[in-house]
Amino acid sequence: MDILHRSYEYGRSPLASSPQVSIPRNAFLFGGNISQSLSPLLHGILFKPMSAPIAYHLCQTTEGNTFLEYLRDPTTIGASITMPNKVTFGPLLDDLTEEAQAIGAVNTVFSRIDAVGKRRWIGTNTDCVGIREAILQHNPSSVAIAKDKPVMVIGGGGAARSAIYAMWKWFSPSEIYVVNRLESEVDEIIEFFSSSIPGIRIRYIPDVDSAQKLPSPSIIVGTIPDYPPSTLEESVCWQICEKIIGHADGGVLVDMCYMPSPETRLLNVAMKAGWDVIRGTEVLVRVCVAQQVLWLEREAREEGVKEAVAAIVPKSGARL
Incomplete structure (x- = not known):
């Protein structure tokens, strides 16, 4: 995995130089x-x-102080960070990777020993890696399919930023459509990425009429909660998604939402329209795999990945 090789610029894992590999360690x-x-x-x-x-x-x-206290423990090998800490905990770390800086959020922390023997804590973002790996494992031709074609991201929060980064970095689209209930959130995203990724092309879709005039996206990534629309803005957002999904000839749709169920409304609409769907639980597995690669400085074992995916397959037997 490329993230492992790129992590070497920060040093090597404490496990790589420790002869006591059997000592119990902790991650949080x-x-x-x-x-x-x-x-x-x-x-x-x-x-x-x-x-x-x-x-x-x-x-x-x-609490940032609690977070740092756990990192100071010599048995701590790594950490995961979720809401609402993805932005606030980043500045507490010794360094941030390209992904974390470009996205503006940290969800994974790993340790490395630098050239002078000091343990340093590095923050990165493996949400974007999870999205990439889930798509490529599901459909290896996705990169070729998406190249120079539009893709779409639904939402305006931190997960949407990870999806935008993943799409632009690894799938080479012509531009990225963003559908979101609040235009102001998308304006902030466009402003942020214009600085962190010069040249990126992001287009806000404000209404159904605008959506009908645009070329269909080849990949869609949903990042919003699976709740029925409760405001006019949310209803418009959903109508845009339905129109684009129903109008297109199909493609790959990923819904990162998996709570309270991985069988989301968005996935059901996409499946009925002939899209190839990927559930958020599979993205989560790939995020966890990427985290362990960084913590252990070893590639994951395929049997473990298969067992993890099988553990969260919906009871209906639907394919992840």
């Missing part, structure tokens, strides 16, 4: 409301075939 998830997180289940499955004595813990906090 820091967030504000994480009691229902699937990450402990997935990381437990992925750690097993790696023979890694690492325990994964939930730490429900938004």
Whole structure:
């Protein structure tokens, strides 16, 4: 995985130079409301075939000092960060990768020993890697299909920024449509990325009429909660999505939402329209894989990845 090789610029993992590889280590998830997180289940499955004595813990906090206290523990090997800490915890770290800087959010922290033997904590964003890997594993030809064609992202939050980065960085689209209930959020995204990724092309779609006049996207990434529209702006956003999905000849649609169920309204609409769909649970598995690659400085074992995906397949038996 390319993120592993690029992480070497910050040094090597403490595990690489430690002869005591059997010493139990710890990784943590820091967030504000994480009691229902699937990450402990997935990381437990992925750690097993790696023979890694690492325990994964939930730490429900938004306090930066608590976060730093856990990082100072010599048994801590890495961390996951979720809302509302993805922006606020980044400045507390020793360095940020290209992805974290370009997206403006951190969801993964890994440690490296620098040239003078100091342990440093590096923040990165593996949400974008999870999106990329889920699409490529599902449909390896997606890069060729998307090249020089428009793609679309639904939403205006942190997950949308990760999706925009992933699309532009690895799929070479002609431009990125953004559908969102608030134009002001998209304006902020355009302003941010114009600075962090010069030359990126992002277009806000304000209404159904505008959507009908545009070429169809080849890939769509949804990043919004799976709730029925409750405002006029949300209703318009949903109508735009329905029109674009129904008008296109199909493509790949990823919905990053998987709570309360991975069988979202967006996925059901896309499946009925003939789109090839990828559930948010598969993106989550790929995010966890990328995190462990950085923490252990080893590529994941395929049997663990398959078991993790199987563990969260919907009970209906639908394919992830």
